[in-house]
Amino acid sequence: MSDPETLRRFEQVVLPHLDAAYNLARWLTRNPQDADDVVQEAMLRALKYLTGLRGENARPWLLTIVRQTCYTWLRNNRPPAEVYILDQDDFDLATSPPGEDGGGDPETLVARIEDRTLVNRLIAALPVPLREVIVLRELEELAYREIADILAVPIGTVMSRLSRARARLRAGLFRHLGESDRGL
Template sequence: MPVDLHVIPPSPDSVRSARFEALVLPCLDAAYNLARWLARNDADAQDVVQEAMLRALRYFDSFHGNDARVWLLAIVRNTYYTLCMKTPPDNLRESLDEDAHPLIDQGPSPEALTLLAVDVGTLQLALERLPPPLREVLVLRELEECSYKEIAAITEQKIGTVMSRLARARERLKTELTCRPKEVRRHDL
């Protein structure tokens, strides 16, 4: 039987990279979404996701599960809390001088988005006011559509704790949204 010397088997690194790309990269949007809600700003969320992806790649050989999304979201959550412990509080950071560095807005005018923005903005502010443990379970359940079991795996909590936090988060969010001043609710004039 003739041997074809031109056929070179793929290297283990290329197989690993292809597997990582196939399993983990499709979960990147969910990872960013969770990081954004935990960090509360785009720049920090990007840093968290970047660090989480490096950790995921570094420890990809330890992934033996079926759900890469849950595995990656757990890494994002842990990365966020690890980075929080290493960074100073917001009041110790230097703020951006907006006069020296003006921001250019290329999006639609504020007038065009006002009606939609009031409702979305109100919901976002209400979510922002929730304590982090309640906010994270709400984001994972309602925005990322994770099951209770997946949330328990991501947060390393018991399912009962997840259910309890989710119930409290929904109640607090409901309270935040229904106890607004009448002027705010009258955006449809």
């Protein structure tokens, strides 16, 4: 199946996106060793399915495979409570937490968010369906269309998840500010 020509194409077309693959796996598994395992398996799958890649951008194509591999891994390795949300068809119908933006002053926000740990902690705390849209949009800077293809959902779903994810992150950032203010 993998003649030298296929392998060469894989090295040229797919391998350049290894970092993006690892970043997504790392954020979804939240663990370096698990990310290693997932990416390694995903790359083998990608090699196997390489003939299915025709003309389109290889990065979203590869990230689709990485995401599926991550989900399989999460189902097999995470407690049911966490996995439950992956399979919840009505996830997008669930009520969002109140979008408390707190009316905080954005300039203050910029000044205070100096440590990376808060931002990273907030993203890591998002449920997987919200976390993945943040990673794909804010870190990998993919377009709505590409994200929709990776998640196999309509663009509108991507936009609503993105909106909810951002609202949670903003709420976390401003809540943190509030606590800091009280501490001063």
